[in-house]
Amino acid sequence: MSTVNPLLQVNELSKGFMGIRAVDNFSFAVPHGTVVGIIGPNGAGKTTVFNLISKLYKPDNGRIYLGGQDITDFKPYQANQIGIARTFQNIRLLGNLTVLENVMVTLGTRATYTMVDVILHRRSFQKIEAERLQLANELLKRVGLLHRCNHKASALSYGEQRRLEIVRALATNPKILLMDEPVAGMNRSEKDDLAEFIKSIVSEGVSVLLIEHDMGFVMSICDTIIVLNYGKKIAEGSPALVRQNEEVIEAYLGKNAHVKHS
Numbered sequence: 001m002s003t004v005n006p007l008l009q010v011n012e013l014s015k016g017f018m019g020i021r022a023v024d025n026f027s028f029a030v031p032h033g034t035v036v037g038i039i040g041p042n043g044a045g046k047t048t049v050f051n052l053i054s055k056l057y058k059p060d061n062g063r064i065y066l067g068g069q070d071i072t073d074f075k076p077y078q079a080n081q082i083g084i085a086r087t088f089q090n091i092r093l094l095g096n097l098t099v100l101e102n103v104m105v106t107l108g109t110r111a112t113y114t115m116v117d118v119i120l121h122r123r124s125f126q127k128i129e130a131e132r133l134q135l136a137n138e139l140l141k142r143v144g145l146l147h148r149c150n151h152k153a154s155a156l157s158y159g160e161q162r163r164l165e166i167v168r169a170l171a172t173n174p175k176i177l178l179m180d181e182p183v184a185g186m187n188r189s190e191k192d193d194l195a196e197f198i199k200s201i202v203s204e205g206v207s208v209l210l211i212e213h214d215m216g217f218v219m220s221i222c223d224t225i226i227v228l229n230y231g232k233k234i235a236e237g238s239p240a241l242v243r244q245n246e247e248v249i250e251a252y253l254g255k256n257a258h259v260k261h262s
């Protein structure tokens with residue numbers, strides 16, 4: 001892990017909506033090979049930070065760098081091309097397509113053959129399609145969804161849909177994966193499996209930035225936790241440090257509360 005040249009660097013980011021400062025002069029970094037969690041009460045500005053990094057929103061102020069490159073003025077597709085992928089709080093899948101088709105569609109956005117190759121069924125097209133199918137199957141196997149590959153996405157349980165969304169995001173071959181409440185709606189064993197899966201993708205070189213209200217999950221998976229309140233950073237540090245921070249306990253959990261392991 002290196003903090004000298006972080007993968008993602010966010011400097012003095014601000015975004016307001018009709019007089020509300022949703023994100024207020026917020027700076028942080030995600031070092032290579034780490035999991036960073038953003039926590040905070042409802043309306044603290046967490047999803048707005050994701051929307052700014054994935055370029056759905058333009059910041060009022062501040063700069064965003066990925067691998068040292070200034071991406072502040074990028075469009076969403078450029079952010080994706082350079083290696084930023086995300087999952088959403090409200091799951092976004094193609095419900096009428098099968099699980100496998102959902103992944104294949106995303107892999108297809110990385111087209112490396114021409115329409116002529118497709119029409120003539122040239123070997124380059126067939127080879128790339130075969131490789132994609134193999135990659136899709138491997139990804140689905142890793143999240144325990146291979147046996148569901150021919151089911152419609154809409155027929156999956158909530159936890160399975162979340163896992164499929166993660167696979168779709170990973171299919172774009174990201175450097176960093178932004179996950180908005182990844183364990184919402186998951187049962188205990190699904191959460192444990194997802195924690196193991198996140199650790200495995202991080203060990204393979206993908207960094208993770210996640211928003212999560214499940215404190216047990218956040219504490220178990222994150223190297224660093226950042227606490228937002230009213231758009232401002234009020235604390236940052238290891239899970240052990242953040243857990244003991246009085247301001248965090250008061251702002252996030254209410255007085256007399258303690259962060260528990262779930």
Ligand SMILES: Nc1ncnc2c1ncn2[C@@H]1O[C@H](COP(=O)(O)OP(=O)(O)OP(=O)(O)O)[C@@H](O)[C@H]1O
Pocket residue numbers: 017020022040041042043044045046047048049
């Ligand atoms: N597109 C928008 N237009 C107007 N206000 C917005 C918009 N997006 C966010 N906000 C406001 O910005 C503030 C921060 O919202 P945001 O969704 O980022 O918080 P959050 O920490 O993700 O909350 P939650 O945990 O409930 O998802 C809120 O006051 C919200 O109403």
